[in-house]
Amino acid sequence: MDRDEDAPISLPLRPNERPPSPRPIRKDEVDILERGVHIESWLPERRSRRRPLLLVHGELGGSWLWHRYQEYFAQRGWEGHALNLRGHYWSDTTDYETLDFATYVGDVEAAVDRLGGNVVIVGHGVGGLLALKTAELRPIAGLVLISPALPAALRTPARLHQLRAVPEVFRRDLVGWAGMPEQLRRRNPDLTIADVLRVQHMMGAESGQARRDVLAGVPVDRAAVGEGTAILVVGGGLDRLYPEGDSERLAAWLGAEYQPYGAHSHYGLVLGEESHEQVAASIRAFLEAHRL
Secondary structure (H helix, E strand, O other): OOOOOOOOEEOOOOOOOOOOOOOOEEEEEEEEOOOOEEEEEEEEOOOOOOOOEEEEOOOOOOHHHHHHHHHHHHOOOOOEEEEEOOOOOOOOOOOHHHOOHHHHHHHHHHHHHHHOOOOEEEEEOHHHHHHHHHHHHOOOOEEEEEOOOOOHHHOOOOOHHHHHOOOOEEOHHHHOOOOOHHHHHHHOOOOOHHHHHHHHHHOOOEEHHHHHHHHHOOOOOHHHOOOOOEEEEEEEOOOOOOOHHHHHHHHHHHOOEEEEEOOOOOOOOOOOOOOHHHHHHHHHHHHHHOOO
C-alpha cells in the first residue's frame, strides 16, 4: 500500500538500551569572537566517524539545557557542541532589545561554518525553528527538531494586540515558569523537583522582538531545506508551549520521520533526569539508521 504523502514517516522501533560502560569524556569550548557567542563541547575521548551534533536551545535557554544529551551521546561516540545564542548563558552579554530572530539565525550559521557542513543540527523549541531555517540556508547532514516552534506556513499569524503584549525583554514568567516548584512539577510530571529548580534557576532573559518574529511567522522554503537531508521530528504530549499535534503536522509537512512521546513535557524531552534517555535513544536510533 502506498504511503499517504501528507503523513509523517513512522520511526522504526527503538533499540533496547543497555547502560554503556563509562567512557572518558573530554570537554572543550569554542568562541566565535566576531559574534560574541560561546559553544560548549563534550567530546568522546577518541575521535570517531560519527557526525558532530550542533545543539541549539530555544527561548531563555543555554548550553545548560543539553548537558544530559551531551553526556549520553559523547559516551556513544558523538561530539556534542551546545551553542549559546547571543546574550545567553556563557555568550557575551548584550542589549536584548537589539536582537531578533535573524540575529539568532546568524549565530547558528556561524556555528555551522565553524564546525563544518557535516553537522547534524538538534534544536529544541524555538531552537528547532532556528535549526530548520538554517537548513534552508546551509547544507547540513541531518536535522532533529524536538518540540519545535512552527514556521509561517503552518501557523496562524498573531494578531497585532498579541504582538504588542510581548515586552522588549522578557523572563520566565512569560512562559509560565515563575510559579512554585511543586506546582510546576504537577504540570510537568516527567520532571523531578531538582529538574524544575534547575530550569527555573538557569533561565535567563530573552529578546521580545525574536518572540514577536516567531509569532508573526518565520518563512521557511521547504524545497530549499537540503534535498535528501534526514529529518526527525519529536513531539511531547504534555508540552504546554508547543503542542504535540503541531510537531506531527510539521513532520508531515517536511516528509520527516516522527516520534511522539505522550508522557513528556517540553523540558522533559531534553533534560528530565528520568525522561531524557528514552528520547535520546530514539535520536540515536535515527542517527544510526542514517549513518550519521
